[in-house]
Amino acid sequence: xAASSHRxxxxxxxxxxxxxxxxxxxxxxxxxxxxxxxxxxxxxxxxSCGSFDVxxxxxxxxxxxxxxxxxxxxEQRDEGPKRVNRLRRAEFDARFPGLLDLxxxxx
Amino acid sequence: xAASSHRxxxxxxxxxxxxxxxxxxxxxxxxxxxxxxxxxxxxxxxxSCGSFDVxxxxxxxxxxxxxxxxxxxxEQRDEGPKRVNRLRRAEFDARFPGLLDLxxxxx
DNA sequence: CCGAGTGTTCGATGAGAAGCATACACTCAT
DNA sequence: ATGAGTGTATGCTTCTCATCGAACACTCGG
Numbered sequence: 520x521a522a523s524s525h526r527x528x529x530x531x532x533x534x535x536x537x538x539x540x541x542x543x544x545x546x547x548x549x550x551x552x553x554x555x556x557x558x559x560x561x562x563x564x565x566x567s568c569g570s571f572d573v574x575x576x577x578x579x580x581x582x583x584x585x586x587x588x589x590x591x592x593x594e595q596r597d598e599g600p601k602r603v604n605r606l607r608r609a610e611f612d613a614r615f616p617g618l619l620d621l622x623x624x625x626x
Numbered sequence: 627x628a629a630s631s632h633r634x635x636x637x638x639x640x641x642x643x644x645x646x647x648x649x650x651x652x653x654x655x656x657x658x659x660x661x662x663x664x665x666x667x668x669x670x671x672x673x674s675c676g677s678f679d680v681x682x683x684x685x686x687x688x689x690x691x692x693x694x695x696x697x698x699x700x701e702q703r704d705e706g707p708k709r710v711n712r713l714r715r716a717e718f719d720a721r722f723p724g725l726l727d728l729x730x731x732x733x
Numbered sequence: 734c735c736g737a738g739t740g741t742t743c744g745a746t747g748a749g750a751a752g753c754a755t756a757c758a759c760t761c762a763t
Numbered sequence: 764a765t766g767a768g769t770g771t772a773t774g775c776t777t778c779t780c781a782t783c784g785a786a787c788a789c790t791c792g793g
Contacts, residue, residue: 526759526770539729540654547650548751569769579752581771600760600769617724622646633740633789655781676739686782688741707739707790735793742787750779757772763765 526597534591534607534614542615545590546622550575551583555592558606559623567601633704641698641714641721649722652697653729657682658690662699665713666730674708 534542545551550573557571568584569577584604587593591614594605612619641649652658657680664678675691676684691711694700698721701712719726 539733540656540659543650543654543729547647547654549647550751552647567769575751576753577770578754578772582751585771597760597770600767602770615728618728621722621725622650626646657781674739682781683783684740685742685784689781692741704740704790707737709740737790737792739790740788743785744783746781746783748779748781750777752777753775755773755775758770760767760769762767 528597529585529588529595529602531594532589532591534611537589537591537614539615542590542592542618545586545592546618548583548586550579551587552622554583554587555606555619556623556625558593558604559608559619563605564596564598564603566604567598568595568604569601635704636692636695636702636709638701639696639698641718644696644698644721646722649697649699649725652693652699653725655690655693657686658694659729661690661694662713662726663730663732665700665711666715666726670712671703671705671710673711674705675702675711676708 546555553573554571558566568580571580573580573583575583584593584595584602588595591607591611594607595602596605597603608619653662660680661678665673675687678687680687680690682690691700691702691709695702698718699714701714702709703712704710715726
């Protein structure tokens with residue numbers, strides 16, 4: 520059998536459908552900014568949601584990932600009991616050229 | 627005499643001192659986005675604060691300009707009874723390369 | 734000196750976002 | 764089957780931010 524998950528697949532939004540203010544708002548939060556940066560420094564699908572060092576409870580963390588998905592920044596896939604992540608670098612870059620580079624280059 | 631204004635000069639923040647989240651947050655608001663875009667299409671110092679077509683009262687408008695100043699996006703100067711504006715294109719671009727182009731290119 | 738025009742400040746209001754704690758759902762190893 | 768690990772959903776509190784109305788300050792032309 521193919522790997523069967525009875526869990527609801529997370530809803531994803533393609534960067535092309537993301538309005539400018541939504542993308543900016545998603546990246547304007549310090550916690551989400553940390554997530555994106557940490558994700559950029561890791562291999563695709565190598566990080567589960569709980570593996571990030573951010574000072575919020577897991578409920579808030581789950582919410583932040585939902586926002587990142589909605590902004591077309593992150594793709595998620597269920598892998599066993601964990602939900603692993605990937606930064607949608609190329610796609611997001613095509614829609615918002617330079618934006619990701621800018622926030623990753625940091626301060 | 628040199629033009630003397632007894633009015634308090636507006637406080638400006640140079641783009642270099644603006645943190646990434648602040649810049650993004652400033653541009654994430656639709657009203658401010660309109661202001662910046664409209665300002666980009668006008669000559670420097672040609673637009674007074676009240677000359678923008680945004681659906682908010684003047685109190686809110688004044689607040690938005692304060693935010694834009696604080697984000698290093700806009701420079702203001704008093705000219706008679708009016709306060710005229712300039713988009714700090716070059717300076718902001720040096721600090722956040724591509725960001726202004728991105729929000730101006732629109733959707 | 735007065736009044737029109739322009740912009741800021743203050744106080745209050747309402748909406749939205751972020752946070753937590755709890756309860757729930759799913760997967761996997763034992 | 765049971766329990767540990769992981770993430771989501773719900774309900775609630777709190778805080779921030781955008782907005783408005785009204786009052787105030789300044790400039791300039793009559």
